[in-house]
Amino acid sequence: MPLSDDEKTVLARLYLKVGRAERRNRLLDAYYEGEQRVEQLGLAIPPELRRFLTIVAWPGTYVDALAERITLEGFELPDETESDADLWRIWQANALDRESKLAHLEALKFGQAFIVVGAGDADSPDAPSPDGGDEDRSREAATPLITVESSNEMAVELSPRTRQPVAAAKFYTEDGVAHATLYQPNVTVWLERRNATWVEVDRDEHELGVVPVVPLTNRAQLSRRHGRSAMARIIGLTDAAARALTNAQIATEALAVPQRYVVGAQPDDFKDKDGNVLTAWEAYFGAVWALKNPEAKIGSLSAADLANFSGIVNHYAALVSGVTGLPMRYLGQATTNPPSAEGILADESRLIKQVEDFEVGAEAAWERVQEIGVRIRDGEWDPRMKQLETKWRSAATPTRAQAADAAVKLVSAGILPVEAAWEDMGYSPARRAKLKALRDAERAADPVLEIARSLPSQPAAAPVEPADAVAG
Numbered sequence: 001m002p003l004s005d006d007e008k009t010v011l012a013r014l015y016l017k018v019g020r021a022e023r024r025n026r027l028l029d030a031y032y033e034g035e036q037r038v039e040q041l042g043l044a045i046p047p048e049l050r051r052f053l054t055i056v057a058w059p060g061t062y063v064d065a066l067a068e069r070i071t072l073e074g075f076e077l078p079d080e081t082e083s084d085a086d087l088w089r090i091w092q093a094n095a096l097d098r099e100s101k102l103a104h105l106e107a108l109k110f111g112q113a114f115i116v117v118g119a120g121d122a123d124s125p126d127a128p129s130p131d132g133g134d135e136d137r138s139r140e141a142a143t144p145l146i147t148v149e150s151s152n153e154m155a156v157e158l159s160p161r162t163r164q165p166v167a168a169a170k171f172y173t174e175d176g177v178a179h180a181t182l183y184q185p186n187v188t189v190w191l192e193r194r195n196a197t198w199v200e201v202d203r204d205e206h207e208l209g210v211v212p213v214v215p216l217t218n219r220a221q222l223s224r225r226h227g228r229s230a231m232a233r234i235i236g237l238t239d240a241a242a243r244a245l246t247n248a249q250i251a252t253e254a255l256a257v258p259q260r261y262v263v264g265a266q267p268d269d270f271k272d273k274d275g276n277v278l279t280a281w282e283a284y285f286g287a288v289w290a291l292k293n294p295e296a297k298i299g300s301l302s303a304a305d306l307a308n309f310s311g312i313v314n315h316y317a318a319l320v321s322g323v324t325g326l327p328m329r330y331l332g333q334a335t336t337n338p339p340s341a342e343g344i345l346a347d348e349s350r351l352i353k354q355v356e357d358f359e360v361g362a363e364a365a366w367e368r369v370q371e372i373g374v375r376i377r378d379g380e381w382d383p384r385m386k387q388l389e390t391k392w393r394s395a396a397t398p399t400r401a402q403a404a405d406a407a408v409k410l411v412s413a414g415i416l417p418v419e420a421a422w423e424d425m426g427y428s429p430a431r432r433a434k435l436k437a438l439r440d441a442e443r444a445a446d447p448v449l450e451i452a453r454s455l456p457s458q459p460a461a462a463p464v465e466p467a468d469a470v471a472g
Contacts, residue, residue, distance in 0.1 A: 003200055007189065010157070011182055011198060014169035017155035025110045025152055028229050031059040031238065032109050054245035058238050058317075058331060059231035062324050066230060067105045069355045070362070071393040072096075074429055075370060078387040083429045087370055087388075090377075094146040103148035104362065107218040111227035114149040114156065114168070115365060116183075117212040117372045144373035148216075156215055158225055168213035183211050212372055216365045218358060234320050241316040248309035263297040325350030345396060355395035363390040393426055 003011070030036045034057030074083030075091075091097070106113035120142035149170060156168040168183040178193035186209065190202040217227035317331040327347040371385040407421035416424070418439070422432045 003189070003191075003198065007182060007184075008198075010167045010184075011169055011180065011191075014155045014157065014167065014182075015171060015180075018151075018153065018169075018171050021110070021112075021151045021155065025150075028110055028231060031231055031235055032063060033057070034060060036239075036242075054242060054249050056238055056241045056245065058241070058320050059234055061330055062234065062320075062326055063105065063108045063230050065326060065330060065351060066108055066355055066358065067101065069352070069395040070101075070104045070359060072100055072362075072366060072390060073393050073426075074391045075367070076389040076391060077384050078389075079384070083391060085429070087374075088429060090143055090146070090370070090373055093143045096146060096148075099146075099148045100366075103216050104358075106148070106150055107216045107227065107362075108230045108358070110151050111218050111229045112151045113216045114151065114154045115214045115216060115369050116147050116149055116154075116170070117214070117369055117376060118145045118147075118188075119206075119376050120145045142377070144376045146369060146373060154213070156211070156213055158215075163225065165211040165213050165215065168211050183213050185209055185211055188212075208372075208375070210372065212376070214365050214368045214372070217361055220361065233323050237316050237320050237323070241313055241320075244309055244312045244316065248306060248313075251306055251309070325354060327351075348396065352395045359390075359392050359395075363392075366390055391423075394424075 027036075034055045036055060072091075075087040077084050077087075103113045103115060153172050154168065154170045156165040158164065159166045165183075166185070170181045170183075172179055180191040180193070180198060182189040182191065186205065186207050188204045188206060189200055191198045192201050193199075215226075217225070218230060219228045220226075221228070314333060317328065317333055320326065320331060321328050325348075367385070367388045367390055370388060371382070374385055375381050403425055407416075407425055410416040410424075411418055411421050419432065419436065422435055427435065
């Protein structure tokens with residue numbers, strides 16, 4: 001069936017949003033990669049001096065420092081004490097260990113990324129059959145398909161009341177043909193571009209009730225729900241540092257060594273004995289010192305002091321550090337002494353807090369993704385998913401010895417069980433299960449130790465009173 005007028009209008013609005021985002025993202029990506037052009041810096045550099053252009057990649061350093069600390073480790077349902085194995089199976093079946101990292105990086109770079117949830121392949125090996133056999137696999141039982149998408153290809157419209165998507169669309173090109181997918185609460189439509197018109201190819205009336213697209217947003221604000229790039233506030237400082245470094249490069253080439261000058265020389269002074277004109281280097285180091293004119297003068301200009309450029313770049317680095325919370329060592333500024341473990345933690349406190357704030361928004365997005373995925377798989381909404389909790393790896397960078405020492409103290413004091421200490425140490429659910437099995441096997445091999453551990457502790461013996469005191 002052809003698209004309705006409302007669907008055409010929504011698709012056109014989303015197409016314009018994707019186009020605007022793509023143009024904005026092209027510039028942001030150049031700053032992330034350290035490939036911003038001269039025109040973006042406002043420099044009028046002659047073509048012969050363009051090779052001296054020097055770019056600093058501080059925006060990319062900042063984004064990477066945040067993204068490297070964001071790692072999702074599992075999901076917990078309200079009635080469980082361990083990560084839910086079934087939800088983690090869905091996560092790993094969609095390679096989200098890797099793909100989630102790409103989504104987080106995309107959101108930090110451009111302000112927003114998207115996660116799409118759909119029905120999995122009913123013939124997938126991960127899709128169990130209702131009777132436990134290998135045949136008659138049902139569509140509802142298949143593992144949901146979860147993909148991450150770029151804001152270069154996808155856009156959403158949010159409800160002004162619920163802040164949830166009411167429509168979304170993805171635009172992409174495959175084999176030279178433009179394609180689009182329109183997501184609505186109860187239907188998904190696949191389209192192709194033919195003769196400058198979107199033509200419907202397929203339609204799925206899934207009656208899900210929600211748009212199966214979840215935005216993953218960085219620094220959302222009440223007035224800017226689509227988020228903002230983490231690099232936005234340091235682009236101006238990056239341009240200023242690049243200008244200073246480019247000027248330093250040109251000054252180094254022209255003024256870093258003493259310059260010599262000659263007054264009163266004749267053209268023949270720059271020719272060899274056969275009358276051939278000397279090259280620049282030969283003239284500079286050779287015959288230029290033997291001049292025919294006795295009144296000619298030779299002198300030199302002292303080299304320029306370029307230390308001021310270093311001070312300027314250091315100043316901009318300090319400003320970037322103040323804006324972002326990046327430690328100065330991340331910006332290439334060496335410190336006199338290597339920082340201690342406590343110093344590192346204090347130095348990175350703002351960076352850690354920024355990661356934790358990002359994880360608050362990402363947590364809501366991934367929990368919504370799992371909720372929709374379970375609904376697609378089971379055919380009904382699971383009320384427990386409303387209380388789903390996401391577990392993240394610590395954003396701090398403690399040493400292995402620090403983490404182990406803290407775990408030993410907490411377990412010895414009875415504050416944490418051993419299993420919780422394993423989790424704090426960063427072991428994966430599979431690794432924790434294996435450690436538990438090894439510990440159980442070790443206990444089974446030593447029944448005396450197991451019995452001793454199960455016995456209550458003996459109370460201290462009462463002091464024996466003197467006989468005369470008893471008699472009295």
